[in-house]
Amino acid sequence: MTAALVAGLLAGYGIALPVGAVAAYLVALTARTSLRIGAAAALGVATADGLYALVAVVGGSSLAPLLAPAAAPLRLVSALVLLALAAHGTYTAVRRHRRPQAAAGAVNTPPGPLRAYLGLVGITLLNPLTVIYFAALVLGTRTAEAPGVLEQAVFVLAAFTASASWQLLLAGGGALLGRALTGPRGRLGTALAAGALITAFAIDLLVRGGP
Incomplete structure (x- = not known):
């Protein structure tokens, strides 16, 4: 039980801590909307x-080989x-900055929490590499005796909890960033920086095949 808990926490933080495009988008989204969203x-x-x-x-040992052909x-x-997210975010920010009154109605409509x-x-x-990451982790830590249902549930819940704690921390940072950058230029700069970062991650994904 304890081993499954520790393995799940390590797995969740291992996939969540590296700051990638999703993290950048999450921070930018919170900065321009609210902590609730x-x-x-x-x-x-x-x-x-x-x-x-x-x-x-x-899935166990059969997961990674089955996903390999679909990875590309x-x-x-x-x-x-x-790339579409980066383009949309940049376009929205520039339009709001140039035409704040016209954009207030149509563009400045934030998404709801759902x-x-x-x-x-x-x-x-x-x-897809997130799946392969978890599959490799399970294969590397599995013993001769297959884990039971309870151990599997503890592993999954621990991974979810670890990931949730880090993502909520990022969202909190985005909310603080949004409050600090209340001016039009500050919000424009944040949106442009986030768009550039997301674009860089997308290009790196295509060039190197990384996560």
């Missing part, structure tokens, strides 16, 4: 990580989605 989005990321942990711990097309789709939650679930699920 950012927290919902953070739980969406953690939910996807928890689902991947569940698939990995149940899924990686391409993931990069395209990231939409933010579901959106981040989908974005995070597009990363």
Whole structure:
């Protein structure tokens, strides 16, 4: 039981701590909306990580070989989605900065908590290497005796909790950033920086095939 708990926490933090495109998007989303929406989005990321942990711990040794042929097309789709997010965020920020009054009605409509939650679930699920990461972790720590249902549940819940704690921390940082950068230029700079960072991660995903 304790081993499954520790393994799940390590797995959750191991996949959540590296700051990637999803983390950048989460911080930028919270900065331009609210902590409530950012927290919902953070739980969406953690939910996807928890689902991947569940698939990995149940799938076992057959998971990674089955996903290998689909890794390349899924990686391409993931990069395209990231590029679309970066382009949309940059366009929205520039339009709001140039035409604040006209953009106040149509552009400045933030997503609700449910939409933010579901959106981040989908974005995070597009990363196939997350599944392979969890599968490799389970294979590396599995003993001769297969883990029981209770141990599997503890592993998944621990991974979800670890990921959720870190994503909520990022959302809190985004909320503080949004309060600090209340001016039009500050919000424009934040949005442009986030768009550039997400674009860089998407290009790196295509070039190097990394997560």
